[in-house]
Each structure stands twice: as C-alpha cells, then as structure tokens.
Amino acid sequence: MSERAAPGPVTWTAPTPVGLPARPGVSFPRVLRAELGKALTLPSTRWGALVAVLVHAAVACTVAYNARYGAEPPALLGLLTLGLVATQLPVLVLGVLVSAAEYPGGAARSTFLAVPRRLPVLAAQALVAAGLAALVAVAALVVTFLAVLPFRADVAMGLDATDPQTQRILGGLVLYVVAVALLGVALGTLARTPAAGLVAGVGLVFLLERLAPLVGTPWLVAALPGWAGRLVVAPDAGAAAQAAEAGVALTPWAGLGVMAAWALVLLSAAAVRLRRSDV
Structure with missing residues (x-):
C-alpha cells in the first residue's frame, strides 16, 4: 500500500484593487479641473468677461469716432489700451x-472636505483666474482692433510690432489684467464674501490713488497697485511724466513689479487665513 504525499502549504493572495488611485487624496490636476468647471458655470463669470471685452472696445470706438472733429488723429496703440481703466473692474x-462665490452658500465646506489641505484650492483658483484674465485681455485687444477698423480714415493705424515700447505696452496690458484678477482672488479669499472682496478691491485699485494727493503725499501713489501697475501701459514719455509728477523714480516695469508684489503678499495672507481659520 503506497503512502499519499502530504499536501503542501496553502498560500492565499489578496486580490489586487482595481481602479484605485496610486496615491490617496485628490490630485492637483483634478482640483484645477474642478475649479475651472465651477468658474465657467458661474453666469457672472461669463458676463464679466463679455462686459470687459465690450467696454474696452467701446471706449476706443468712441474716441475713434470723435477723432474726425479733432486736429490730430489718435494713435492705434493708444486706442488699444485706452479702455483699461474701465476694463479692470469686471476683471x-x-x-x-x-475665490469667494462658494462661501456665502456654504459650498466651500464640500470643497475643503474633498481637499483638506486647502492650499491646492487657492492655487487652482489663482491659476484659473489668471488664465481667464489673460484670455479676456487678448480678446479685448483683438476685438478693439477690429472695432476700430471702420474708423481707420481718422486714426493713425501704424503699429510696429517689433518696437520694444509697443511690445511692452501690449504685453504689459495682459500682465496687468492678470495681476488685477489675482488681487481679486486674494481679496475674495480674505473677505470670504463677494461684496466685501469687491469693495476692498475697488478701494485698493481705484480710490486710494485719488486720496493720496489730497492728504499731501502724492508720492504715496507709487506704492499703490493700480497707479504703479498702469505705468506699464503708458508710453515712455507719459510714464516718465507721471513718475516725475508724483516725485518718484519709477519705471514702467518697476511699476508692474509693485503690483505683482501686492498680489504676492495678499495671496500669501490669503493662504495663511485659509490654513488657520474655519470655513
């Protein structure tokens, strides 16, 4: 009678999970897509972008139309940047x-429950706002150029794209609009309500520069983001005259640097508030 061989040890292998992410948590690309989707679904975002482009073009068209009654035709480069003061408000x-639309209704709780670290949300919002603002600025330039074409007989249409001043003014306009949007993101996060964030932004970008000369300190405007940042869209002679009138030695790129510093400081403050406070 033959002996039966003893069975070998039985091994059990756990099934490999299928469809789970390699790393736990929500990845930054997913946060970015979510914030972009939320921004694009806001009717106010779409209307704000449309208003910014149309206002920019309307200001240039008004000046171009009235140019027939003037002695000297306006330059195309000046018309392309003329509406920036009005355009920056919708941006x-x-x-x-x-950044602030989710707070009043409590939807921000769901967002930060999905992304507990919170800072990726702020970074995604800043990237979304910057990208949308850049598109708005480029669209405003293109639409304004097309809108001015019917008045080309009364406008000096010459535009040298290789001129460093022209490149600085057009590129600076796009960068300025992006910086305005980033200021809005930071102030919206700090205020946590759209109304309070907008009031703070209007005061910082528009009103303070008009109050500074009234208190006897015209040089103070050089430290404000709106006045300093808009030097980048001024011609060389105009920027020098504005700086001399304020009593400061500020170049156009340095003025844009002042505005970038404001955006960076306020975004850093928004990040600290986001990490240390409740929703």
Whole structure:
C-alpha cells in the first residue's frame, strides 16, 4: 500500500484593487479641473468677461469716432489700451467671484472636505483666474482692433510690432489684467464674501490713488497697485511724466513689479487665513 504525499502549504493572495488611485487624496490636476468647471458655470463669470471685452472696445470706438472733429488723429496703440481703466473692474469682479462665490452658500465646506489641505484650492483658483484674465485681455485687444477698423480714415493705424515700447505696452496690458484678477482672488479669499472682496478691491485699485494727493503725499501713489501697475501701459514719455509728477523714480516695469508684489503678499495672507481659520 503506497503512502499519499502530504499536501503542501496553502498560500492565499489578496486580490489586487482595481481602479484605485496610486496615491490617496485628490490630485492637483483634478482640483484645477474642478475649479475651472465651477468658474465657467458661474453666469457672472461669463458676463464679466463679455462686459470687459465690450467696454474696452467701446471706449476706443468712441474716441475713434470723435477723432474726425479733432486736429490730430489718435494713435492705434493708444486706442488699444485706452479702455483699461474701465476694463479692470469686471476683471476684478471675476477674480473675487472665483475665490469667494462658494462661501456665502456654504459650498466651500464640500470643497475643503474633498481637499483638506486647502492650499491646492487657492492655487487652482489663482491659476484659473489668471488664465481667464489673460484670455479676456487678448480678446479685448483683438476685438478693439477690429472695432476700430471702420474708423481707420481718422486714426493713425501704424503699429510696429517689433518696437520694444509697443511690445511692452501690449504685453504689459495682459500682465496687468492678470495681476488685477489675482488681487481679486486674494481679496475674495480674505473677505470670504463677494461684496466685501469687491469693495476692498475697488478701494485698493481705484480710490486710494485719488486720496493720496489730497492728504499731501502724492508720492504715496507709487506704492499703490493700480497707479504703479498702469505705468506699464503708458508710453515712455507719459510714464516718465507721471513718475516725475508724483516725485518718484519709477519705471514702467518697476511699476508692474509693485503690483505683482501686492498680489504676492495678499495671496500669501490669503493662504495663511485659509490654513488657520474655519470655513
């Protein structure tokens, strides 16, 4: 009678999970896509972008139309940047809404429950606002150029794209609009309500520069983001005259640097508030 061989040890292998992410948590690309989707679904975002482009073009068209009654035709480069003062308000609103629209209704709790670290949300909102603002600025330039074409008989249409001043003014306009949107994101996060963020933004970008000369300190405007940042869209002679009138030695790129510093400081403050406070 033959002996039966003893069975070998039985091994058990756990099934490999299928469809689970390699790392736990929500990845930054997913946060970025979510914030972009939320921004694009806001009706106020779409309307704000449209208003910014149309206002920019409307200001240039008004000046071009009235140029037939003037002695000297306006330059195309000046018309392309003339509406920036009005255009920056809708862009500021866009930045504030991207970061603050979720707080009043409590939807921000769901966002931070999905992304507990919170800072990726702020970074995604800043990137979304910057990208949308850049698109708005480029669209405003293109639409304004097309809108001015019917008045080309009364406008000096010459534009040298290889001129460093022209490149600085057009590129600086896009960068300035992006900086305005980032200021809006930071102020919206700090205020946590769209109305308060917008009031703070209007005061910082518009009102303070008008109050500084009234208190006998015209040089103070050089430290404000709106006045300093808009030097980048001024011609060389105009920027030098504005700086001399304020009593400061500020170049156009240095003025944009002042505005970038404001955006960086306020975004850092927004990040600290986001990490240390409740929703």
